[in-house]
Amino acid sequence: MFVYLDHTATTPTSPEVLQAMTPYFGEIFGNPSSVYSFSRKSREAISKARGQVADALNADSSEIYFTGSGTEADNWALKGTLEKGKIAGKNHIITTAIEHHAILHTCEYLKKVEGAEVTYLPVDSEGFVSVDDVRKAITDKTALVSVMFANNEVGTIEPVAEIGALCHEMNIPFHTDAVQAAAHLKIDVKAMNIDMLSMSAHKMYGPKGVGALYMRKGLRPENFVHGGAQEHGRRASTENIAGIVGFGAAMEILQTRLADDIAVNSARRDKLIAGILERIPHAKLNGATGNHRLPNNINFSFIGVEGETLLLDLDAKGISASTGSACSSESLDPSHVLLALGLKHEMAHGSLRFTIGRLTDDKQIDYVLDVLPEIVARRRAMSPLWEDYIKGEK
Amino acid sequence: MALDYSKKVMDHFMNPRNVGEIENADGVGEAGNPKCGDIMKIYLKVNPDTKIIEDVKFKTFGCASAIASSSMATELIKGRTVEEAWNLTNSAVAEALDGLPPIKMHCSVLAEEAIHTALNDYRKKNGMAEIPMEHHED
Numbered sequence: 001m002f003v004y005l006d007h008t009a010t011t012p013t014s015p016e017v018l019q020a021m022t023p024y025f026g027e028i029f030g031n032p033s034s035v036y037s038f039s040r041k042s043r044e045a046i047s048k049a050r051g052q053v054a055d056a057l058n059a060d061s062s063e064i065y066f067t068g069s070g071t072e073a074d075n076w077a078l079k080g081t082l083e084k085g086k087i088a089g090k091n092h093i094i095t096t097a098i099e100h101h102a103i104l105h106t107c108e109y110l111k112k113v114e115g116a117e118v119t120y121l122p123v124d125s126e127g128f129v130s131v132d133d134v135r136k137a138i139t140d141k142t143a144l145v146s147v148m149f150a151n152n153e154v155g156t157i158e159p160v161a162e163i164g165a166l167c168h169e170m171n172i173p174f175h176t177d178a179v180q181a182a183a184h185l186k187i188d189v190k191a192m193n194i195d196m197l198s199m200s201a202h203k204m205y206g207p208k209g210v211g212a213l214y215m216r217k218g219l220r221p222e223n224f225v226h227g228g229a230q231e232h233g234r235r236a237s238t239e240n241i242a243g244i245v246g247f248g249a250a251m252e253i254l255q256t257r258l259a260d261d262i263a264v265n266s267a268r269r270d271k272l273i274a275g276i277l278e279r280i281p282h283a284k285l286n287g288a289t290g291n292h293r294l295p296n297n298i299n300f301s302f303i304g305v306e307g308e309t310l311l312l313d314l315d316a317k318g319i320s321a322s323t324g325s326a327c328s329s330e331s332l333d334p335s336h337v338l339l340a341l342g343l344k345h346e347m348a349h350g351s352l353r354f355t356i357g358r359l360t361d362d363k364q365i366d367y368v369l370d371v372l373p374e375i376v377a378r379r380r381a382m383s384p385l386w387e388d389y390i391k392g393e394k
Numbered sequence: 395m396a397l398d399y400s401k402k403v404m405d406h407f408m409n410p411r412n413v414g415e416i417e418n419a420d421g422v423g424e425a426g427n428p429k430c431g432d433i434m435k436i437y438l439k440v441n442p443d444t445k446i447i448e449d450v451k452f453k454t455f456g457c458a459s460a461i462a463s464s465s466m467a468t469e470l471i472k473g474r475t476v477e478e479a480w481n482l483t484n485s486a487v488a489e490a491l492d493g494l495p496p497i498k499m500h501c502s503v504l505a506e507e508a509i510h511t512a513l514n515d516y517r518k519k520n521g522m523a524e525i526p527m528e529h530h531e532d
């Protein structure tokens with residue numbers, strides 16, 4: 001049995017998307033920058049994909065810039081805006097403690113190399129950023145506010161429209177990392193007051209290694225990848241045509257099924273959450289509930305067990321999942337997101353994330369509910385921490 | 395982070411030997427890992443005449459290498475004298491497991507330290523001076 005419950009890490013390229021991409025590896029290989037008529041087909045393909053992505057976001061085609069990944073889009077938005085801001089004496093970035101490393105490590109770089117000042121806003125116990133905190137953090141030096149649309153570990157959906165409205169009122173550019181959100185939610189950049197938005201194709205059944213940055217007309221952050229005049233002279237390098245075509249196709253297909261996906265995933269998510277709470281004692285759900293949580297995210301902490309052991313036990317049963325445990329990170333630090341939610345180290349240690357998607361069915365949810373309680377119970381039985389915890393309870 | 399553990403590590407992780415507690419143990423020791431916050435507890439039953447460790451049990455809160463190291467370490471000291479057990483090093487434990495990924499070497503230190511703590515507890519209970527413990531990184 002292969003039960004893939006890590007759709008947030010990545011998704012398979014769907015057969016329809018792959019089919020749309022295939023001609024652009026061999027048959028239609030022309031460099032879009034060339035003059036002869038053969039290369040027009042390549043240009044047309046990119047232009048169609050740009051339209052597909054723009055339509056999904058209620059943006060204009062001219063506002064979509066393809067990049068090499070979601071990470072690159074984040075880097076560009078932050079570095080380009082800070083560098084531009086510095087010219088006008090603005091060197092302050094406001095972001096949050098729960099961003100992806102694509103944002104956090106870029107901020108650390110900007111602090112070190114550009115002398116930027118960075119405010120990392122805290123979140124509450126469910127992972128929400130407060131709009132009021134954003135307001136209080138703004139100074140006359142603020143060059144950019146960057147708050148993720150939805151968190152990749154715990155699935156909490158941030159109040160981006162309100163934060164965007166505040167930024168517009170204060171005349172500060174607002175960027176959001178929507179790498180996860182764009183794969184699961186309806187986004188309207190105009191209605192939601194978003195100036196810049198990062199996306200990635202491989203989270204939505206498109207290929208890996210292609211992303212996009214939406215930039216509202218009129219915004220001119222500095223370029224990030226320098227070279228040729230591709231992407232309206234703002235992002236150099238010969239286009240990844242097949243990847244871009246795949247991204248466009250993935251985005252369009254997603255829109256046609258989004259409402260159904262949200263309903264189906266939310267129901268499965270809530271079934272898995274309720275089932276775990278019912279069957280496993282002292283299980284704690286991490287993150288928000290209902291409409292404030294990504295429809296595909298389930299994240300629990302099981303006190304007394306360590307996450308890597310759960311992943312390996314699940315793997316032995318054919319289930320792929322993920323954890324925020326210290327033992328499972330290169331740095332041996334627990335997930336910064338779980339710590340920002342206020343979890344103690346030992347609770348972050350026992351965290352387990354399932355993310356559902358198109359490869360999931362109801363039988364798999366039942367299967368997880370079948371095997372997980374025994375796995376947790378068995379590892380708890382060999383844990384001195386669990387023993388102490390239970391003694392403390394009595 | 396992806397980890398490719400040896401077959402032996404996986405075997406001792408999936409089927410750990412000597413899990414549990416010993417009532418009225420002759421020595422009990424606990425070690426914690428400052429790096430990632432893991433805990434291991436060791437219980438010893440020592441024959442008063444031969445000084446041979448007749449039984450040993452453990453409980454561990456930690457990753458797969460910590461559990462496998464605990465399991466292997468208990469196997470290695472069972473049937474040995476307390477002196478022999480003291481000389482068990484973490485690298486011997488790691489070797490017996492056919493190696494651990496470099497980032498996971500510290501998990502085997504946990505086993506060595508828990509055994510030392512338990513042996514010192516045994517010495518104290520029997521009116522012997524405790525042996526100073528070396529703390530080392532990996």
Ligand SMILES: Cc1ncc(COP(=O)(O)O)c(C=O)c1O
Nearest residue numbers: 069070071100102152179180200
């Ligand atoms: C919130 C978030 N931002 C950025 C990224 C990076 O995207 P990519 O893999 O396309 O570089 C990810 C992917 O893990 C993500 O979840």
Ligand code: FES
Nearest residue numbers: 327430456457501
């Ligand atoms: S016990 Fe934490 S990494 Fe091994």
